[in-house]
Amino acid sequence: MYKRSMQLLLVVFVAFTMLGATSPSARFQRLGHDLMCTCGCSEILLECNHVGCPNSTAEIADLRAQLNAGASDAAIFKFFVSKYGPTVLAEPVRGGFDDVAWIGPFAFLLLGIVLVLFLLRVWQKRHARLAPALPNLPPQTVDALRERIRKETNYGE
Numbered sequence: 345m346y347k348r349s350m351q352l353l354l355v356v357f358v359a360f361t362m363l364g365a366t367s368p369s370a371r372f373q374r375l376g377h378d379l380m381c382t383c384g385c386s387e388i389l390l391e392c393n394h395v396g397c398p399n400s401t402a403e404i405a406d407l408r409a410q411l412n413a414g415a416s417d418a419a420i421f422k423f424f425v426s427k428y429g430p431t432v433l434a435e436p437v438r439g440g441f442d443d444v445a446w447i448g449p450f451a452f453l454l455l456g457i458v459l460v461l462f463l464l465r466v467w468q469k470r471h472a473r474l475a476p477a478l479p480n481l482p483p484q485t486v487d488a489l490r491e492r493i494r495k496e497t498n499y500g501e
Contacts (some may be wrong), residue, residue, distance in 0.1 A: 372411055375420060378435070379403065382428045403428070 376390035383399040385392055389407070392400040406427070410420045424432045481489075 354381060372407065375411070375417065376404070376407060378421075378433070379424055380432050380434050382432055399490070403432075 364386045373390065377388050381389050381392035381397065381403065382386050383392065383394055383397050387393065387395040389400060389403055410423055415423070418501040421433065
């Protein structure tokens with residue numbers, strides 16, 4: 345039993361330590377899907393199906409060269425942004441002014457919800473202030489009033 349548990353522990357340890365290891369082709373695929381083709385087709389770099397694309401071949405060659413040089417992911421993204429501009433990134437990088445692209449939509453949504461709730465409260469208070477207060481009439485008076493309205497509007501005929 346002790347031997348089996350040690351073997352299981354070794355398998356689990358090896359599995360968890362190898363989870364972080366990626367093959368070069370997997371890294372190429374991951375980075376190629378984080379970059380955009382700059383030919384104007386609005387496609388992911390490795391999925392650009394633009395026939396005779398003038399840019400994707402050069403960008404893929406640049407990506408392979410950067411990977412072969414051993415550059416880190418951040419260095420590769422920095423290289424592509426400096427060469428092709430910030431539109432080459434499929435999603436904004438975290439940090440600096442690019443945080444606005446991540447936080448902005450949620451902040452504006454929350455601000456809009458707060459604004460709508462504030463306006464509803466203001467309109468509700470204004471309506472309560474301007475609406476005339478209806479007197480509490482006894483049921484006999486209300487029935488008599490309804491009968492009079494029917495007669496005057498010829499609703500019952």
